[in-house]
Amino acid sequence: MNKLRDVYFKPMKDSIYLKPLTMHFTLNGIHRNWDLLEVHDSVSILIYNITRNVLVFVKQFRPAVYYGRIPSKDKVGKVDVNKYPPELGVTIELCAGIVDKDLSFEEIAREEMLEECGYNVPVSNLKKIASYQTGVGGSSAKQVAFYCEVTDDMKVNDGGGVEDESIEVIEMTVQQVNDYVSREHILSPPSFLFGIHWFFRNKL
Numbered sequence: 617m618n619k620l621r622d623v624y625f626k627p628m629k630d631s632i633y634l635k636p637l638t639m640h641f642t643l644n645g646i647h648r649n650w651d652l653l654e655v656h657d658s659v660s661i662l663i664y665n666i667t668r669n670v671l672v673f674v675k676q677f678r679p680a681v682y683y684g685r686i687p688s689k690d691k692v693g694k695v696d697v698n699k700y701p702p703e704l705g706v707t708i709e710l711c712a713g714i715v716d717k718d719l720s721f722e723e724i725a726r727e728e729m730l731e732e733c734g735y736n737v738p739v740s741n742l743k744k745i746a747s748y749q750t751g752v753g754g755s756s757a758k759q760v761a762f763y764c765e766v767t768d769d770m771k772v773n774d775g776g777g778v779e780d781e782s783i784e785v786i787e788m789t790v791q792q793v794n795d796y797v798s799r800e801h802i803l804s805p806p807s808f809l810f811g812i813h814w815f816f817r818n819k820l
């Protein structure tokens with residue numbers, strides 16, 4: 617259960633995570649500008665626990681999602697968290713992480729599985745399923761998606777992420793995932809949908 621308080625929005629100061637800039641260019645003889653954000657490349661991992669036949673996901677509060685779900689008029693000043701509870705910003709996602717170290721995509725994926733989900737898995741268990749561009753409007757980067765089968769004896773801690781991350785590890789059966797993705801609005805990113813559909817197509 618997330619307890620949220622003291623929420624307000626301010627313009628961004630210098631960030632080590634996001635670098636805003638404007639690209640100036642001439643395309644087909646027409647001069648144009650495009651505002652964009654530089655972001656990190658990333659990995660995502662679709663985890664399937666073959667001991668109990670469940671898919672393993674992470675559930676977490678996403679500030680950007682929460683922000684997007686509050687009407688503009690109520691974004692001014694302190695946000696009324698009774699009117700806008702934290703659940704508005706809680707997503708279900710694949711285990712995933714940014715490439716912010718000088719490691720291979722596989723090694724980053726291995727680390728994320730351990731930090732976020734508590735599974736200690738050899739790199740050789742990771743199967744690359746795709747590589748694609750995230751975003752494409754305001755920001756874009758490469759994401760490498762992996763599939764990884766795990767067993768209960770690979771679970772060495774509760775997961776939950778590092779430092780101030782507040783991640784809940786959840787498990788869903790194929791039937792539960794099927795019900796979840798049949799909702800009218802799915803509070804999950806496209807990488808999650810991609811992974812699920814890849815699994816339905818290739819593993820069932």
Ligand SMILES: Nc1nc(=O)c2ncn([C@@H]3O[C@H](COP(=O)(O)OP(=O)(O)O[C@H]4O[C@H](CO)[C@@H](O)[C@H](O)[C@H]4O)[C@@H](O)[C@H]3O)c2[nH]1
Nearest residue numbers: 633634657658659709710712713714750759779781805807
């Ligand atoms: N943006 C930002 N602002 C802060 O103030 C800020 N303060 C700290 N951080 C740090 O950024 C890192 C983000 O965590 P991850 O490495 O696990 O990456 P994810 O956020 O899980 O993102 C992945 O998964 C998503 C889909 O599931 C995809 O869309 C992304 O492409 C993909 O990278 C953490 O170390 C966190 O401590 C901030 N990050």
Ligand SMILES: [Mg+2]
Nearest residue numbers: 711712713732
């Ligand atoms: Mg993550």
